[in-house]
Amino acid sequence: MEGSGSADNQASSSDRRGAPRGDVSTRAHHDAIYTLARAAELHDEDTGDHVVRIRLIVEQIAKKLGLEDAVELGYDAMLHDVGKLTVPVEVLRKPGALTEKERAAMQAHTIHGERVLSARPSMRRAAGIARSHHECWDGSGYPDGLTGGEIPLEARITAAADVLDALVADRCYKESWSYREALQEVCDLAGTKLDPGIVEALKECDQEGSLRDIFRPSAYKSDASHLDAAG
Numbered sequence: 001m002e003g004s005g006s007a008d009n010q011a012s013s014s015d016r017r018g019a020p021r022g023d024v025s026t027r028a029h030h031d032a033i034y035t036l037a038r039a040a041e042l043h044d045e046d047t048g049d050h051v052v053r054i055r056l057i058v059e060q061i062a063k064k065l066g067l068e069d070a071v072e073l074g075y076d077a078m079l080h081d082v083g084k085l086t087v088p089v090e091v092l093r094k095p096g097a098l099t100e101k102e103r104a105a106m107q108a109h110t111i112h113g114e115r116v117l118s119a120r121p122s123m124r125r126a127a128g129i130a131r132s133h134h135e136c137w138d139g140s141g142y143p144d145g146l147t148g149g150e151i152p153l154e155a156r157i158t159a160a161a162d163v164l165d166a167l168v169a170d171r172c173y174k175e176s177w178s179y180r181e182a183l184q185e186v187c188d189l190a191g192t193k194l195d196p197g198i199v200e201a202l203k204e205c206d207q208e209g210s211l212r213d214i215f216r217p218s219a220y221k222s223d224a225s226h227l228d229a230a231g
């Protein structure tokens, strides 16, 4: 990928520890990830489509960046919001602005997600994503206020995928954006919220047509085919 010099690809392949091996155990591992991820998103949407799209987008970006285990990274990214299980439903579904206390409860989903996932070695990378997927390239994110390359690469990739999909998604607290509008917004966030190198990779995926396909209803069927969707 030709980018702006960011989006280093050092962290992902080296941080994968304890991934299950073999078809049966891998499928069971993926099923468990999907089920837990879907449970965490249940109050935002009940189809499971968001986490499937996140997996596919992250996988495409990771492949574009030349990362070795793009498929497994996509699954790890599915668990980015697992800490939302600790956030009160009325906060998750509140259409207006959050109070300071509510915002703190919402932002704590990063810490809680890391805490839950870090209990198992095979979830160590997913735990890092859960903690850092709301960090911003310019240091304005949370929970640690990391900047640039301090933010784990996997979390930077997931952040770009999450912004794109969240904008396109139709939620109780927001209207959906068109794919083109959402992609433009992601491009506009390069260098502030998002890693410009990763945004560049995302644009290359779009130019190849593969990214747009993820948002076509026929691209996959949620639930059973989460393992089989092209990507």
Ligand SMILES: [Fe+2]
Residues within 6 Å of the ligand: 080, 081, 109, 133, 134
């Ligand atoms: Fe989140």
